[in-house]
Structures are given as C-alpha cells and as structure tokens.
Amino acid sequence: MLARLGYAGIVIEGKPKKDDLYKIFINKDGVKILPDNSLRGLGNYAVVEKMKGEFGDKIACISIGTAGEMKLAASSIAFTDMELRPTRHAGRGGSGAVMGSKGVKVIVLDDTGMKMREPKDKAKFRDANKIFTEGLRSHGVTGKALPAFGTNVLTNIINEAGGYPAYNFKEGRFAGASKISGETEAALETERGGLATHGCHRGCVILCSGVYNDKDGNYLTKQPEYETVWANGGNCGIDDMDKIAMMDFLYDDFGLDTIEMGNSIAVAMDAGLLKFGDADGAINLIKEVGKGTPLGRILGNGAAVTGKVFGVERVPVVKGQAMPAYDPRAVKGIGVTYATSTMGADHTAGYATTANILKVGGYVDPLKPEGQIELSRNLQIATAAIDSTGMCLFIAFAVLDQPETFQALIDMLNAFYGLNLTADDVTALGKDILKKERAFNLKAGLSREQDRLPDYFKTELVGPHNVKFDVSDEDLDKVMNW
Ligand code: SF4
DSSP: TTTTTTSOOOOSSSSSSSSSEEEEETTTTEEEEEGGGGGGOOOOHHHHHHHHHHSSSSSEEEOOOOOHHTTTBOOOOOOTTTOOOOOOOOTTTHHHHHHTTEEEEEEEEETTTOOOOOSSHHHHHHHHHHHHHHHHSSSSSIIIIIIOOOOGGHHHHHHHTTTOOBBTTTTOOTTTGGGHHHHHHHHHHHHHHHEEOOOOOOSSSSEEEEEEEOOOOOOOOOOOOHHHHHHHHHTTTHHHHHHHHHHHHHHHHHTOHHHHHHHHHHHHHHHHHOOOTTTHHHHHHHHHHTTTTTHHHHHHOOHHHHHHHHHHHOOOEEETTOSSOOOOTSSSSHHHHHHHHHTTTOOOTTTTTTIIIISSSSOOOOTTTTTTTHHHHHHHHHHHHHHHHHHGGGHHHHHHHHHHHHEEEHHHHHHHHTTTOOOHHHHHHHHHHHHHHHHHHHHHTTTTTGGGTTTTHHHHOOOTTTTTOOOOOOTTTTOOOO
16 A cells, blocks of 8 residues: 555654654545544554544554553554454564654555556566466465465474474473464364455465454454464463464554563563463463553563563573574574574574475574574575565565576566666675664674573573584674675
8 A cells, every 4th residue: 555655665753742642644645644642542453443433444554552652662563454453563673662652653544546556567577477476376385384374384393393482492392282283273263264364465375364263253363373372372381272362362452572472471481470371361461561550561571671570581582582483492593593683583584494494495404503604694685685675575485495486576576667686686685784784783782792692592402302502603703794
C-alpha cells in the first residue's frame, strides 16, 4: 500500500513538545498528522477497530500497543494483515518504543485511487517474475514445508538436531516438542476451521502463515511462529499449544516482541518467580506487562534487564538482545551470527541454520567450529542485500539454493527500475550495508568486545551433543574482514 501511494518509506523527525498522542493518515491526497488522545492505553486490536470506524475498511494500519506507549525495550510495531488484524510485527530491537517516543500511536494508509506501479520493462519483468515464482513454488522449503506447516515446521527438525534451547538454554532438546510442533499446530488449525496456509499480504506466493482458532472454533490469533512457540514454549518448559496461542494474541495486542518476552519469562522462571512449565503464570506475567505494573515494566524491558533485576547470571543476550530459537553451541554458524550481527542476537541477519541443519545452500557441520565464520559472513552479506529489496526473507531459501531463482530476482529488479545490476553488485550492496551498520555501532559505543556470546556458552556443555561454543574470539573478529 505504501508503495502504491508512492512512498518507499516514512521518516518521522523530532518529537512533540507535549505529551499528546497522534495518528498519521496517508492517502492519495497526501499526509495528515492529527492529535488523538482517545487512542491512549489501547491495544493494537482496539486501535485498528477504531481506525476502521473512522476511515473504512480499505486501509492498513501501522501501530503500537501499550508497550510502545510505555517505551518498553521489547515493544514492537504492528502491521495489519489482509484481514486487518495487527498480527505482523517489526518485532525486534524495541522499535515500538521509538514510535512511542514520538507520540505516534498509529499510521493509517489508504491506497484507494492509486494504481500498481509499472515496471520500466514490462515484458522482462513478467518473464523474470514467472521464473522467480516457479523457483519459490518448486523448492522444498518455500514450496512445500513452509506452506504446509509454517515456520513451526522447525520445531521437530531443530529438536531432533539437538539445537532446540529448552528451559532457558539449559538443554538442547525438549520432551514436549511434538505437542507444539508445526505438524500439531497445522492439524489443530484445520480441525478447528482456521487456516494452515495463509499469506501476510496479497503478493505472497509462499504462504507460510495461518489462522489459529480456539477450541470453540473462534479466531484466537494468527498462526504463532516457530520463534514464538519456542520462546514461550520449550524455552519456558511449556507444551500447551492453546496457551502459547493466547500468549501470541496478547503480545500482538500489547505490541511486544515474542522472542524477547519468552526469554524474559524464562529468565524470570530461572529466578524462581514461577516454575518452568507454568503456562497460566506466564500469561499473567504478560498481562502485567500490558498493564504497565512495575514487575511488567521490568519484564517488558527484556531478558537482560530482567536478569539484572533478579540477579540471574545465565541470560542469553548479545548486545542486550535475547537469543532466538537455536542453541549457538549446537548450531555454531548461527552462534557466529548472534555474536557479530550489528543488532545483537538475531537469527535473520545470517541464518546459518540453512547450511548447518537444513542442508540448503551447502552443508557445514553444525557441531564443529570450522567453516562457520565464512558461512555466517556470506549469509550476512546476502541477507543485507535481500532485506534491502523489501522482499520477505523467506525467499532466501530458494534464492540461495537455486542459481536461476537468484538470477530471476536480479532480473526483476533490473526490469522494474531499468538497472543493470549483476550478482557482484548485489554482493557489494550487502557489504556496503554491513559496513554502514558497523560504523553506526562504533559511533554508538559498540565495538568488537560486544561481538561475543555470554561466557557460559563457552564453558557450559549442552546436551544431547555435549558441546560448547568453541569458535574463537579471534575468528569472530574476522567475520567482517572480507
Ligand atoms: S512467506 Fe513471508 S510474506 Fe509470505 S506469509 Fe510467510 S512471512 Fe508472510
């Protein structure tokens, strides 16, 4: 919608002098910034309902919940899906707090009267798009596994590989995994009249998402992702899919990063605040965050803050950001990415699970330190470039595995914009982005000393493989030396 309206992005500079909340409305006639304090304290679902009442249902919303208003470090920015539900989130990095600091509660887009943008070379674009789409549909991950079971197809795979962090990263396998796997989730969705295959937006051909109904067949939330199910499931010792789906709904409504929050709760469990496996206790803690009680604000500021406040030493964070769903000791390539990614522990920045576990784009033994630096480096470069196209990152499975799909992506960009990009240009673009990100970090006071995992990953063995993180600091410092 934003692209149809003619914008590549929205930049909001400065912040209001007073404490008012604002909504921003963008349509074919331009941009309006309007004060609206009636939005204060609303969850994302209520905000969207209010905007529908005001602007009709041909809109899309970008909003923050109460967590963003409170400027919590785990707050997210929500984006509506095709059903106008606030279920897609810019989850990581506390982006909701940035929007909240500017007093912007919601941005409403209405692209009525705007046309699809036209490629510079229509015929070339159509041909490249056809090859690209066929590439996505024929690849085992993007054409079969993701549409059928969603990202949660990974639960059984990563658990089997011994890289599934359970009980706040104490074990590499979770006994309850099959109860919360993608296969179980998809079966429940179908049985209850939800959807096991569904897209975020009208242009997606992978359709890795879904709709999760409760026991009575009523909408509860969108299909909880692998990361969400893991962080709030296995990592907290919880194996109840319905309770995890309820947590997912609450996170979407309050506007919270599910990975950070699952880690906060697991750290709180380690501190003895509640027992591992206590799903109702975890739901109550999430409600505390939404309400903004002192305990809620501690948890909502993420795992690092929670660990400090409760005196927990085993806190799985890098640069203050909590780790996602792969134990870095048993999936060492992703460990290198966690350590060296500019935004802290981030799996998407260089998803080495591909070659470590899925055998997509080659194979590098996940349990050995050899080859992980190069794997993570190359993926971080490719990911920075793919992210900058605005494509969903899941295209990467097919793009990195099938040369003709990669070429089709470049051909599409060239045909659309009238460019002559080559594969080398794409690599150069990725490197340039990473360089700029690192320069930003340096100015922000983050240097190579922060490109490290917490010490206990280097000393504590994790089962079932009984491995530790043994990629040397010296090697970690070589990731960005290409
Ligand atoms: S493949 Fe990407 S765009 Fe499509 S449904 Fe999944 S996350 Fe959304």
